[in-house]
Amino acid sequence: MTIPFFPPDLFEDDRQVLLDLVHAIGTAPEQRFLLGEHTARFEEALRASLGAADVVACSSGTSALTLVLHALGIGPGDEVVVPAYGCAPLANTVAGLRATPVFADIDPWTMVADPDEVERAISDRTRAVMPAHMFSVMADMPRMREIARRHGVRLVEDSAVAQGGVLDGRPAGTWGEAGVFSFVQVKTFGTAGEGGAVVTMDPELGRAVRSLRNHGQSERFVYPRTGYNSRFDEVLAAFQLHRLPGLPARLERRARIADYYTERFTPLRERGVLPPPPGRNGRCYYVYSLLAEERDELKRYLADRGVESHVYYPLPLPRQSAFTRFAPAGRGWPHAESAARRQLAIPVHPRLTDAQVEHIADTVCAYAHSKERNS
Template sequence: MIPMVDLKVQYLKLKDEIDRGILEALEKTQFILGPNVSAFEEEAAAYLGVKHAIGVASGTDALHLALAAAGIKEGDEVITSPFTFIATAEAIRYVGATPVFVDIDPRTYNIDPAAIEAAITPRTRAVLPVHLFGQPADMGAIEAICAKHGLLLVEDCAQSFGAAAAGRMTGSIGALGAFSFFPSKNLGCYGDGGLVTTSCSETAEMVKVLRNHGSKVRYHHSVIGYNSRLDEIQAVILRAKLKHIDEYNQGRRRVAHLYSELLAGTGIVTPFEDGKGVHVYHQYTLLTDRRDDIMKALTGAGIASAIYYPIPLHKQDVFAVQFAGLTLPVTEDAAARCMSLPIFPEMTEEQVREVVGVIKSAL
């Protein structure tokens, strides 16, 4: 069996450090907003090149609290991508705003800057690009659009920890960034976890208040907040893994580049790197008209595969009424033909060649 991601092999390499750190945290019994959370926030902020990093309970919460802290509210419109996980749009709806879906770039699968500009209305307040599959969106163009129209720029970095756009880390470019530490992510913990990044001290303070029941001082509540704090035990795991994130991302790039080399000439559309930044390959996603045949063959050989994402957000039942009749042809074509292959830093050349061998046989 070749899984989509092998979490066990990574854990075994860090087992002694992680186990020791967890036991030390248990001994100290500071489980909520403890010393490891504070230390991880400082270490993550330094790595990402931001002034503030605030740990929260999940990537979804990171998006939600980022938008809430920025003042996005009912009546506002937020332009975003329909080719992403539902959490991107959920967070917009959580604050009462309206998601506005626009089409994607056919090569990167990220939001198309030209489509953003065409969708701006008097109600548009923010743009929420997704750095999908680990490739940064075209942030230079998006920044320029936001500056021209006075729009807030918030980055969905759930899949891009360690990725860079023109020398700047994702999460440090917009007013705020939102990261996920779901176990399968490039930097993942062993449960749920998330992070909000910003270089604005006032915004950072608001995120801290919102994550802790709207409170700065215990039992004093200035706003209605949430219970969304990064767990101390998860912070232990993240601190151990953060030291190796560049190594992990380079391992993913090695696997991705080998896949692309071996799949050349098959007619499969392999991932495109735009050359403007560093793609960290949270997923290795390709396009093919033979998706069903390939996935059936891989399953038969004991090799995992997945579809991210089979139904674009504007076609989801929850948005069916609001976006009835909306057609986004590039997104819909990608959803109909995309599939993702196993990728993780420790994946061997032999495993990659085995996956590609099965695909070529299926074709």
């Protein structure tokens, strides 16, 4: 029996609710499938739980980033500093607005953008910095805020993977002028389809994003600006509202599994397997990511013993063919390169049983000990 990386039974407890919602919304007299009362209630529940000025639900985390960057006026000729290691939307959304992503190297342990590198990447064309939380660790948002303020640039927080994370008492998503969430199935608040949200502390920005997500509309069929179709689905809004009260318990389960892994793996540091830093402050546990000197060997070892693992980002962003045109010749991102060679994510989802968690931890430890004997 293989322990899957993603839970196959993620919505098992809620399946009937989802089917009932499809039926109820599908047969309701108003026939409202997008941006209706469920979306409004969902946005308000998230807004209140975060203490934000506004939350705008939209069609994906990627779209949320585009809406924010567009609302901030980012466009041709502008530069946005993004991490050199991370998901494609970090660079795609900037490039999609005909602006230039400028890649900053990462911290070699936590794999989030290194604030010193972000600052070094700022030029007189920089309009925004866009750090992203990665895997289990939130970016150093206090430093990012300070850097953005000192250089007079906008701060966008890519918190797509970090919903539920808290740093210094402040929730992920509320550190920048705007943050985003992704509701893709595998995220901490994943759903049964696509979705995302913009979180903002700035009501004006919230209004602009709200208009942009629906073609730039200000009122029905009136368009003061060009926009996008990034509307949110009513069935998913109602489903997410139903699942919201269970989120803290699911996050706690992830955090406990991660605490246990980190406790077991910290002694492996000298044996070529490095876990994330311990503690709960600024942690998010979207996935639990190891750095292994012989990453592919560890992956095979785990697979042979029934543990699925994933390599996230085998290439740094500036090395992807799509983005090499934004990679100045001679510029290197050594920590991003190193992470791309060594990163391996193991299952941390809340549906894991204690026995599965123990098997995964035992297997990683056995691998590290076997290495010691062989060397």
